[in-house]
Amino acid sequence: MEFIENYLYYIASFGLILIGLYIILIKKNLIKMIIGLSIMDTGVNILLISMGYLSGGTAPIFSRENLLPSRMVDPVPQALVLTAIVIGLAIIALALSLTIVLYRHYGTLNTRKIRDLKW
Amino acid sequence: MRKAVSFILVVIIAIGIGLSLQEVPFGKTKSEVRKYCLEKGIEQTGATNIVTSVVVNYRGFDTLGEVTVLFLAAIGLSAILYREKEGERKNRRRSSLILYTGCKFLFPLILLFGAYIFIHGHLTPGGGFQGGAIVASGFLLVILGSRSWWGFNRSKMKITESLSGLIFVVVGLLGLLYGGHFLLNYLPKGIPNELFSAGIIPIIYIAIGFKVGSEITGIIDDMIRSG
Numbered sequence: 001m002e003f004i005e006n007y008l009y010y011i012a013s014f015g016l017i018l019i020g021l022y023i024i025l026i027k028k029n030l031i032k033m034i035i036g037l038s039i040m041d042t043g044v045n046i047l048l049i050s051m052g053y054l055s056g057g058t059a060p061i062f063s064r065e066n067l068l069p070s071r072m073v074d075p076v077p078q079a080l081v082l083t084a085i086v087i088g089l090a091i092i093a094l095a096l097s098l099t100i101v102l103y104r105h106y107g108t109l110n111t112r113k114i115r116d117l118k119w
Numbered sequence: 120m121r122k123a124v125s126f127i128l129v130v131i132i133a134i135g136i137g138l139s140l141q142e143v144p145f146g147k148t149k150s151e152v153r154k155y156c157l158e159k160g161i162e163q164t165g166a167t168n169i170v171t172s173v174v175v176n177y178r179g180f181d182t183l184g185e186v187t188v189l190f191l192a193a194i195g196l197s198a199i200l201y202r203e204k205e206g207e208r209k210n211r212r213r214s215s216l217i218l219y220t221g222c223k224f225l226f227p228l229i230l231l232f233g234a235y236i237f238i239h240g241h242l243t244p245g246g247g248f249q250g251g252a253i254v255a256s257g258f259l260l261v262i263l264g265s266r267s268w269w270g271f272n273r274s275k276m277k278i279t280e281s282l283s284g285l286i287f288v289v290v291g292l293l294g295l296l297y298g299g300h301f302l303l304n305y306l307p308k309g310i311p312n313e314l315f316s317a318g319i320i321p322i323i324y325i326a327i328g329f330k331v332g333s334e335i336t337g338i339i340d341d342m343i344r345s346g
Contacts, residue, residue: 006145014136018129025125052153055146060169061244062161062311069157072169074148076156079173083185086248086331090192093338097196100345 009050016043030099030109034092041088045081052077165308165317166241174246175320179302182323183287186330190284193334193341200345214265222264229257237328241317247324251331258336262343273340276333283329290319290326 004011020040024033052074058067060075099109106114156169156177164172174182213219237250294303302319309316 007140009145010140010143014133014140018133021132022125022129025128026122050145051143052148052150053146054148059244060157061242062167062169063243069154072153072157074150074153075160075169075173076150076152078170079178082170082174082246082248083181086185086189089335090189093196093342094192094199097199097342097345100342101199 009046009053013043013047013050016040016046019043028111030102030111033111034095034099037095038088038092041084041092045084045088048077048081048084161311164304164320165311166320167311168241168243168246170244171241171246171320171324172317175240175323176302176304179291179323182327183291183302186284186287186327189331189334190280193337196338197341200341202345219265222261226257226261229260230254233257233328233332237324238321239314240324240328241320242312242314247327248331250324250328252335254328254332255335255339258332259339262339273337276337280330280333280337283326283333286326287323287330290322294319 017040020036020038020043023036023039027033027036054071054073057071057073060072060078061067102114103109108114156173160169160172161167164176166172166176233250233253233256235250236245236253237247240246240250291302294305295301297303297305302323304318304320306318306322308318311317315321
């Protein structure tokens with residue numbers, strides 16, 4: 001039980017990453033694969049944030065006088081995640097636009113029916 | 120067969136992660152960079168939000184690269200979706216009066232909220248990327264709410280985007296001129312927790328807010344035009 005309490009965020013984030021990977025591997029519909037990619041992205045973000053967490057820490061903002069720097073969570077992973085979210089948005093938008101073009105060309109989103117894309 | 124192979128692959132990755140994670144306890148970060156940023160952050164950058172000072176000041180060059188990636192994605196998206204003949208939009212019926220009026224009423228408020236978020240990026244949780252996303256969500260509301268409105272003035276949007284990107288680069292290059300470092304914080308830092316403080320950080324974040332807002336709106340607009 002203590003293990004789950006200590007590692008809850010890691011379990012959740014890696015659960016999301018593995019679920020996303022599994023979706024990408026087994027689904028045949030391209031839109032569903034992009035949803036898997038998005039879930040994986042979320043998992044990576046939660047993992048990065050939880051790496052920098054301090055038990056009982058506050059947000060790294062000195063909005064009041066009596067906040068101690070030693071009781072704040074790590075700001076560097078949060079800045080990295082800010083970057084990662086925007087890049088994730090760009091990737092998903094680009095993937096969706098490629099899917100639109102693919103649908104126009106083949107008339108289907110099933111990767112089994114699109115030549116050269118099945119494995 | 121496919122499912123079995125995938126499942127075995129996922130299980131192998133899960134076991135590897137589980138073994139490696141035992142060395143990284145949760146809730147006990149020991150990073151030296153964290154200590155440095157939290158203790159020297161206000162003194163060196165003037166921003167009370169340390170995440171902002173990391174994003175715009177300590178890692179400002181990285182943010183410039185990130186903005187470039189977003190720009191490239193927007194350009195790539197409009198290049199991929201480009202068609203010579205624009206698709207006829209089906210069902211161009213005007214939306215109902217309540218929906219239309221509600222959108223018209225909410226749109227300036229959402230813009231104001233987005234502007235508040237990116238102007239106060241150095242004081243409160245927020246910043247250019249978040250504020251830009253809120254501004255773009257306001258434009259999305261207008262697109263969804265009023266069906267009769269077809270497209271924005273794209274050239275004005277492109278001008279906004281380019282100008283704000285240019286402001287970011289020029290502010291960084293002025294740092295090179297004043298102190299010999301790209302993106303040096305050369306303006307007076309002021310008193311922490313006031314709106315006019317933190318030197319170049321608010322200027323850069325306002326530029327990023329305009330850029331991200333116009334870029335995401337452009338992405339949404341491209342996708343709707345192609346549909």
